[in-house]
Amino acid sequence: MEDMVIQTSQLTKKYGDQTTVNQVNLHVKRGRIYGLLGRNGAGKTTIMKMILGLTSATSGSVELFGSTLSGNEKLLYPRIGAMIEAPGFYPNLTGTENLEIFARLRGTASNHAVKHALEIVGLPYQDKKTFGKYSLGMKQRLGIANAILHDPELLILDEPTNGLDPIGISEMRDFMKKLSTQQGKTILISSHILSEISLLADDVGILDHGVLLEESSMKDLEKRNSKYILLEVSDIPKTLLILERKFQVQEYSVQDEHTVQIYDTSLNMGELNTALVLEGITLMNSGLYTQTLEDYFKNITGGEGIA
Ligand SMILES: Nc1ncnc2c1ncn2[C@@H]1O[C@H](COP(=O)(O)OP(=O)(O)O)[C@@H](O)[C@H]1O
Ligand SMILES: [Mg+2]
Structure with a gap:
């Protein structure tokens, strides 16, 4: 069984003259929470989009579960759940109705899956509130519920705590840790907030101006603290x-x-x-x-x- 769930080699993205992601070698290990840390504009979203095939790499490659992404998308994507930027839900449907639609579209999940996903992120099942009336925190939670609906092995979450208050952030941390320790999920999460990553991640990659400056376990980093x-x-x-x-x-x-x-x-x-x-x-x-x-x-x- 392969130990490396995501591995990128020399992954590079250029927009015109600008190199947004520069020869990044990322290593996300099975069952671990990997925090990609970098300021706004560092290239975090671009890396995640390339890993998900939402944007093409200028050069370099991505391996998921030990297979190259290119050509194996159909086999690999069902094993991944992702939330990149603001998730698009229907504003005048409830959270449950929104998830039921996505579940049906994906042809995977049952009603039970919707209920279960909502439970994990702490949202009520069959609540009457429509998505349009959701707070930012509830929207983020629903985005994550949608990402875990089909019980994927790997979760890719782009700044999932954006816009959450401190309590929301701490709850989010708790259920991500649960997903990792109780269900063995592998999680790649990005953030521009050091304290958030240091409280959550097992491994950290530090991205600056598109360059992965360092990759190490949180334990090793803490030794320097x-x-x-x-x-x-x-x-x-x-x-x-x-x-x-x-x-x-x-x-x-x-x-x-x-x-x-x-x-x-x-x-x-x-x-x-x-x-x-x-x-x-x-x-x-x-x-x-x-x-x-x-x-x-x-x-x-x-x-x-x-x-
Ligand atoms: N579609 C695009 N066209 C041109 N430049 C882009 C595009 N997407 C992102 N960029 C640029 O790439 C850099 C990194 O962006 P991004 O990956 O969104 O960073 P982060 O997620 O770390 O904030 C930024 O300077 C941004 O302006
Ligand atoms: Mg971003």
Whole structure:
């Protein structure tokens, strides 16, 4: 069984001279929630549209469930549920009536499916309220209910919390987590809000000006959301040996040929200094720093940061 549900290779979209999506290699693993994080205009919607075949790629390719998208659309689409931008529903029909129409159009789902989907997103079944009178939050919920109607393995949701109030956002988070943990769904979700992604996602891709700057697990990212010791030394390989063998340090990252960040801040600096000197290593600089996740995003996206 393939482990990778979505994999893009060098996925690129150009509009005229503008490269909106630039050689993106995205990896969404089965059963995980992947958060695509980027400012407005970063290219999130365009990537999702290419994954869904709603717009063609200029170059590069998309693989879904281990098969190339191109030519396999009919087999692959029934396994996916999506909500991209504002979903189009009939304003003078109720939520239930709207979903029943979509269920029939797709030829998949029964009345039970409509009821079940509404239940998951927390909307009433057979309510009298018409879609036109729905709040923004209810509209978003109905959009997601529509996406999960045919019980797809993969959900692609473009900024699903847009326009929701804090309670709505937290409820949305809860049912997405349920879909993932209880039903094993794979979810790709986009957002321009760091805190939202950090509370929800298992894996994160950071997109900036169409470039995927980083892809990592939330766990690994959180390690950077912490205090660390910065060492500037004359010899990194030797220093790492000492750190690992003598001080049992496992959590560190090498920044460049002279600096390393150590996330175990209980390290005894006096003892380390002595050990380095004994090995003929010069310690040029050291210090204790705190980095928040926000600092981290600011650094890698070139200063402006993400809200
Ligand atoms: N159909 C289009 N024609 C021209 N430019 C487009 C089109 N769609 C999107 N863009 C441009 O591509 C960039 C990325 O857009 P988008 O994928 O919507 O970003 P995001 O979803 O991250 O806000 C923006 O600069 C946008 O103006
Ligand atoms: Mg968008």
